Amino acid sequence: MAIPSFFLTVLTLSLSVVLAAGTSTFQDFCVADPQEKGNGLACKDPKLVEANDFFFSGLHIAGNTTNPVGSKVTPVFVSQLPGLNTLDISIARIDYAPKGINPPHTHPRATEVLTVLEGTLEVGFVTSNPENRHLRKVLQKGDVFVFPTGLVHYQRNVGYGYAVAIAALSNQNPGVITIANAVFGSTPDIDSDVLAKAFQLDKTTINYLQSKF
Template sequence: MLVSCFKMTKSGVLFTLITLSFCYLAFAFEPAPLQDFCVAETNSSARVNGLACKNPMLVEANDFFFSGLHITGNTSNSVGSKVTPVTVAQLTGLNTLGISMARIDYAPWGINPPHTHPRASEILTVLEGSLHVGFVTSNPDNRLITKVLQKGDVFVFPVGLVHFQHNVGYGHAVAIAALSSQNPGVITIANAVFGSNPPIASEVLAKAFRVDKNVVDQLQSKF
């Protein structure tokens, strides 16, 4: 009898762990929509995890439409790249759908600096040019996974990992990115670390990067 109860207890614990694992997976992604669509009501003051829904009777075709990805981005800046996003901020019909996209233009030798999307994985397709791309795995390995892409090549950046793109050609390069969130977010590492408001204490950054405080001060002044 005792052995039988012990087996039942083990089975119950196993079932509970499996159930919890499925719950974890369910909550690891954005919630599925409970209606055909939820066009974002940008003027709403409602506080929700996302954007409130527009009255469906007032929805029109333009709520699901965006024009402009054929336009070349202005890359005359310090990094030599321009991202044209199409997230829920630009296309309100994306609200709750869990997808977005972007066009990235690169000047010759321009970069899309190391950054991360806290809420999305990204799949990048090269339309023109040659791009050196890569991402870094999490601690403790911090392994760099990198490859040079040509026109028509596709590369995936897993959610939350730091990644970059670098135009390694002499001509203009273009890529299209698809992301698994209507609001993927972006954290550019250098901007966040050296350009935070208010600034992170230079003593903290000097110790973290193992450099002299003057080096940190110089970097912070650039942001």
């Protein structure tokens, strides 16, 4: 009796994974219902879906780069465009002031493909431990660069004017973890003893960095 029970369990688990991962293959779309909350977005009643659920306007508008890092990301994720739900894709516009940066960050759930629309950008990412190789490239208008899922990456405007790029991401909700904000600006703070040892800095410097974020 143990063998049939085992195979029944495996079959049940397999079907559960297929059904959970393949929602979009059983219907035309699954527009996110803004009334539903939780880990995963419920589908809006298809009879109530409208064209505007698949529409976003605003990527032609330059972002405000008057901030400490000199860049502005305008996301079009599932929270801005409900029709992206279950489609595993999203997009963002990034504006850079002269010498502006998009600080080192990761997307835990997505690969990013960056296309330069205007200006000159230095881009780079760092491979995982223990190599921690820094791969970087200077991009011109029309150039494309890919940042693999989860790796720390950044962009910097090395031209003389403003720069603009479009990022396509392989998830409707890719997530963003900006390294400095996460480490020095968490709530509550990470204990200064931990950060002092991790960064090989004294506590005064750590406290100063935490005050900046």
